[in-house]
Amino acid sequence: MFKIDAHNHPDYHGYNFERHIADMDEKGIAKTWLLTWECPAGEYDPNTIWAFATAMGDRDYPAPLRLCWSYKERAPERFILGYCPDPRRPDAVQKMKAAVRTYGVQVCGELKLRMMYDNPDALDLYRYCGEEGIPVTMHFDNAGAQTTGAEFPRRHWWYGGDIDTLERVLRLCPQTNFLGHAPGFWCHISADRLGESQAYPKGPVVPGGRIEELLDKYPNLYCDCSAGSCRIALTRDPAYTKKLILAHPDRFVYARDYFDNELSPFIDSLGLPEEILEAFYHGSAERLVATVKQ
Ligand SMILES: [Zn+2]
Numbered sequence: 001m002f003k004i005d006a007h008n009h010p011d012y013h014g015y016n017f018e019r020h021i022a023d024m025d026e027k028g029i030a031k032t033w034l035l036t037w038e039c040p041a042g043e044y045d046p047n048t049i050w051a052f053a054t055a056m057g058d059r060d061y062p063a064p065l066r067l068c069w070s071y072k073e074r075a076p077e078r079f080i081l082g083y084c085p086d087p088r089r090p091d092a093v094q095k096m097k098a099a100v101r102t103y104g105v106q107v108c109g110e111l112k113l114r115m116m117y118d119n120p121d122a123l124d125l126y127r128y129c130g131e132e133g134i135p136v137t138m139h140f141d142n143a144g145a146q147t148t149g150a151e152f153p154r155r156h157w158w159y160g161g162d163i164d165t166l167e168r169v170l171r172l173c174p175q176t177n178f179l180g181h182a183p184g185f186w187c188h189i190s191a192d193r194l195g196e197s198q199a200y201p202k203g204p205v206v207p208g209g210r211i212e213e214l215l216d217k218y219p220n221l222y223c224d225c226s227a228g229s230c231r232i233a234l235t236r237d238p239a240y241t242k243k244l245i246l247a248h249p250d251r252f253v254y255a256r257d258y259f260d261n262e263l264s265p266f267i268d269s270l271g272l273p274e275e276i277l278e279a280f281y282h283g284s285a286e287r288l289v290a291t292v293k294q
Pocket of ligand 1: 112182258
């Protein structure tokens with residue numbers, strides 16, 4: 001069964017274009033959603049920037065659109081182009097429109113900024129994306145779970161707000177599809193408060209978490225299954241995970257945000273029906289971008 005990786009970045013963790021394509025081939029990945037991270041300096045941890053394309057002296061953004069486009073240009077069939085301008089900029093919607101028309105952007109992401117994601121300027125961007133059929137990928141980190149132990153440059157690296165911020169966005173932009181991602185989202189697999197102080201809580205899931213609740217309540221919420229945050233959350237309680245996916249078979253989207261395939265053996269071991277695995281590995285990702293107007 002072929003896969004779509006719904007979350008990755010260009011020139012990331014030492015994977016240049018050729019290595020990225022070779023890795024996709026090796027792991028059975030037909031297409032990758034290649035996402036930008038256009039984050040101003042000062043809003044990301046300078047100790048983690050080694051993972052991004054900074055070796056060329058290009059310090060404008062960790063993952064600029066220019067770089068995503070260069071991959072898309074070289075292998076148009078292998079990449080779905082993502083882009084998220086900083087919604088706080090006055091030209092954000094215009095920039096998004098231009099990128100959609102000029103480069104065929106199909107996904108808004110990754111949104112990973114030190115701002116509350118339900119601010120009115122951000123809502124304008126999401127609503128535009130909704131009109132165009134473009135899904136929005138959002139990274140959440142809780143301040144209390146990302147403390148640095150230092151006063152400078154930041155006491156903590158938080159992104160987006162909390163799960164209530166996400167709920168307000170889902171409610172205020174019903175025409176837009178959103179993918180929740182990262183520790184501040186996935187900690188809500190469980191109805192406990194461990195995620196307020198831990199990035200990767202472990203242990204049995206307390207049923208009735210906010211993810212379950214929001215999936216029931218908002219048809220525009222999807223789960224980006226990338227990175228350790230998702231894998232650790234889903235493997236906390238396999239029986240619960242199976243029930244959750246069976247209850248929302250079209251809302252979990254295979255993704256990596258890295259170059260491994262660590263999630264697949266676990267998902268494959270759950271005994272999910274074939275059509276649900278098809279949706280997980282590629283069907284839902286295809287459907288999410290199927291109506292983007294070019
Ligand atoms: Zn992220």
